[in-house]
Amino acid sequence: MTQSTEAIADFLGNMQPYDRLPTDALTQIADQMQRLDIAQGDAIYHAGEPMPGLYVITRGQVTVRDQNDVQISVLGPRNSFGERGLMRDGMAVTTAHATEDSTLLRLAPDSFHQLMKSQPAFKRFFTRTRATDAKTSDLTTITVDQIMAKNPITCPPGTTIHQAAQIMRDMRISCLCIPGENGLEGILTIRDLTNRAIADALPLDTPVSQVMTRNPITLPSNALGTDVLHKMVEHNLGHLPIMQSGELVGMITQTDLTRFQALSSVQFVEGISGAASVEAMAKVTAQIPRLLVQLVAAGNRHDVITRLITDIADAVTRRLLKMAEAQLGPPPVPYLWLACGSQGRQEQTGVSDQDNCLFLHDDATEADFEYFDALAKIVSDGLNQCGYVYCPGDMMATNPRWRQPLKVWREYFAGWIATPNPEAQMLASVMFDLRPIGGDVSLFDNLQEETLKQAAGNSIFTAHMASNSLKHTPPLGLLRGFATVRSGEHKHRLDMKHNGVVPIVDLGRMYALQHQLTPVNTRARLTAARDAGAISKSGARDLLDAYDLIAQTRLENQATLIKKGKTPNNFLSPGTLSDFERSHLRNAFVVVRTMQSALSQGRGILT
Incomplete structure (x- = not known):
């Protein structure tokens, strides 16, 4: 190894992905790297030309601009550029200049592609795509730290069984952890209290140290859910403490495993569809954060997760519409409840407000508006109670502006397209994401196609929308x-x-x-x-x-x-x-x- 190769290998070895490569592979890359000294203001490559390879900055500063000479990034030492994300069909889509006197390392395209084939760690780093197939959400893929209860409740060894029972009752838990001088000394479960204290009629002031399970079986936080299941089955356990570096970090129970396996969007929709009150639905939707954690931990793709979460919001909305009709009576004219924004696009996450509107049949009269005013309030209030907070911009069916006959909605869209002022651009951006949720879907028939045709045919409108976007x-x-x-x-x-x-x-x-x-x-x-x-x-x-x-x-x-x-x-x-x-x-x-x-x-x- 030459002195130059050794110096390059030392530099690369302290940064990803090179620090994960075998020594011989790192030496191979270092040997293939070309050192370049670039003066301030000089171009490194231009858009539209073949990409010269992968660059790593060791000294100085580089500015990357797009094909329209718009600055998109300023890079410093240890940054890489020139990989696949900055090229298309082998041609650069950006231009790079040194904004300071800089020293770069360049890996030629052929060497780069060869390493992509031969070194998995190198390929993983320079391949931006995530897994395209959703993984199964089960105990074989999830780690214990995703489903365990963190910060388990503890008590000293001298705590009486009476005091321990009170703690477990008040905290609504089935197990206490007893730490000692050398770490976790034991655990006390309801089974321990039943079999070793109550069954033997021990005095209430008996210390928990006499009835607890000593030296309990534990698992690390990176264990799989199946590891927990196997331990519990093999040793007839109901509780497993989770340890990390000698510290108690969590507790997992049979109930946790059962809850995990039962927790899915299907159970959410079923619970909502059968809910007799808004309060009952709110208890279901309060578990959405846990569902999100589980879906992410199981490796599901973002569009799968947001679709499942949005399905729950749709189910809540439809159930609230049925509740409103049960309270108010049948609607006087057909109507359609639509969602816009992230719910309309089926892209809701763990942070979502409500964006919605009402289309009414053109036969609706002034007297009918009172019915739909009440219906909108029942649904919007219910959504808020279930965690879908009121829209800060008042883009809701409770606002009379967004609760109108179909002919008025057609006028809205036509007006926004004809006069694309800033408000029209903002409103059009929201309303072009409309999706029917409940009611008479025929009220939406052809409206989307008609509006898209009008919009595409108005170059001024599309230019304004492009600028707004x-x-x-x-x-x-x-x-x-x-x-x-x-x-x-x-x-x-x-x-x-x-x-x-x-x-x-x-x-x-x-x-x-x-x-x-x-x-x-x-x-x-x-x-x-x-x-x-x-x-x-x-x-x-x-x-x-x-x-x-x-x-x-x-x-x-x-x-x-x-x-x-x-x-x-x-x-x-x-x-x-x-x-x-x-x-x-x-x-x-x-x-x-x-x-x-x-x-x-x-x-x-x-x-």
Whole structure:
């Protein structure tokens, strides 16, 4: 190994994915790396030219711009660029310049592709796509830390059995952990109290140390659910403490396993459909965060998870409509309840408010409006009680503006398209995501197709909508390629909604408007745009990959917050990401910004 190769190997060996490679593979890469000294202002490569290879910055700063000369990223030492996310069909879609005197390491394309084939760790790092097939949500795929009860209740060895029983009753638990000088000394279960205390008529002041199960069987937090099941069956156990590095971190019971295996969106829908009150439904929907954690932990793809969660909201809405009709009597004229926003697109997560409206039959009279005013209030109040909070922008059927006969809705859409002022653009963006939930679906027949045809035929409207769709941009900035929130409660975090998924949602909506595509779901819109030729196959592949990664990261962050006992939100701290995750997330944002730039130039995405 030459001195130069050794120095490169030492540098690469402290960063991902090179630190995961065998020594001989790392030496091979280092030997194939070419060192380049680039002067400030010099180009490294240009858009439209063959991509020269993979670059790693060892010193200096590099700016990456898209084909329209819009800056999309500023990179520093230890950042990589030039991999698949920045090329299409082997051609660069960006231009890179050194903004400081810089030193780079370059790996030629042939060497890069060879390593992608021969080194799994290298391939995993430079392949942005997540698994496309949902994994089965069962005990063979989930780890114990996803389903265990954290921070189990403990008591000292000298606690009396009377006191222990009171604690278990008041805390509604079936087991206490007894720590000692050398770690976990034992556990006390209801079975212990029954078999060793009550059955033998021991005095109530007997210390728990005399009846507890000593040196209990334990498992680490990375054990699989099947490990728990096997231990419980083999040793006839009802409780298993979970230990990590000698510390008690959780407790798992037979009830936890049963609940996990029973917890699915089907049970949610069944519970909601049979609920006799809003309170009963609220108890069901309160478990949605647990469902989200389970679905994420089982490896389900983001669009599967959000679809299942949205199905629950749909079921709640339809049940509330039935309750309203039971209370108010049959509707005087046909009506249709529709969802817009994330529920309309079937993309609800653990953080969702309500966005809805009512279409009424054109025969509706002023007297009929009172009925639907009451119906809207019952449903909207019920949704709020079930966790779907009132829309801050009052985009709800309780607002008379969004509770109108069909002829008025046709006038709304025609007016927004004819006069695309800022309010019209905002409203159209929401209303183009409409999806029927309950009522007479015939009221929606042909309306979507008619509106899409009108919109696509008005170039001024589509131009305004395109401009409006570019207001949300990916968070690309100076710090490792990210621009975080600058102030407030979520300072220094990434907004994974407004700067993450929303830019892609807006792109999908624009493709649908421009090419009269009827799908409402974002991923379905992107796929339809590809099939219709609105996006090239390679462009669609990159954008779908980017969307999957961003949306999946958003859900994983929500699941992490829930597991910590916090309320889920859309804000992610970059500090929680590994170099691996930072690199791929940055590349995903670059893809989105490139697509936005192409749309802003009016060229479509067919480049």
